[in-house]
């Protein structure tokens with residue numbers, strides 16, 4: 001695919017190496033997975049994840065990228081686990097198929113997870129388990145955890161690194177952890193104090209996500225298939241001889 005814009009003609013006098021680089025990142029879009037399906041109390045408040053997701057949405061929009069919040073409550077996943085890839089072509093529930101397409105089309109992901117018993121949100125893991133790793137492949141993710149307690153979900157985040165790596169969307173190095181998130185964020189996802197510091201803290205994570213997403217997007221758009229075989233092999237072929 002041709003680069004979307006190379007703007008040489010628009011910048012007379014500018015060193016070629018500065019302007020020949022296509023600005024792919026202007027078109028990037030991110031999915032923000034809201035990690036909570038809890039809609040009851042105690043503990044109060046419920047759905048703290050909404051505030052965290054709205055905050056991430058705002059910060060991504062501030063960077064002029066597209067962002068969409070994915071809420072597990074919008075998906076009827078039934079009582080018996082049946083992943084999207086287990087359905088015959090065209091037979092999966094529409095909402096699940098729409099999400100599968102959105103995952104494929106996204107340039108990166110924010111995984112906003114509460115900490116439940118020192119682990120990542122089971123609702124988030126359950127939703128993500130509905131989709132094969134090929135949908136997430138060649139795209140980065142960012143881990144944003146939160147909790148009502150003092151550790152901000154840091155223990156959950158450790159497990160998420162392994163989970164997301166296996167899923168194919170490698171998590172960037174900088175993570176964000178939000179302790180006492182019910183005090184730090186209001187109902188609208190705005191910081192209650194120290195906004196500039198919090199923006200900068202989460203912005204570091206999102207900045208890394210943006211950098212890697214742009215790099216991965218360029219590689220995909222340039223049709224680099226050198227590594228394709230290494231990504232395509234089925235599980236049984238990954239084993240050592």
Ligand SMILES: Cc1cc2nc3c(=O)[nH]c(=O)nc-3n(C[C@H](O)[C@H](O)[C@H](O)COP(=O)(O)O)c2cc1C
Nearest residue numbers: 036038046047048049114115116117118147148149
């Ligand atoms: C089942 C369960 C387990 C929890 N385990 C932890 C925990 O290990 N560490 C922690 O800091 N908070 C824990 N909490 C408190 C959550 O941080 C708090 O309820 C938060 O609001 C959950 O996010 P949510 O409202 O988006 O579901 C737990 C809450 C629940 C419901």
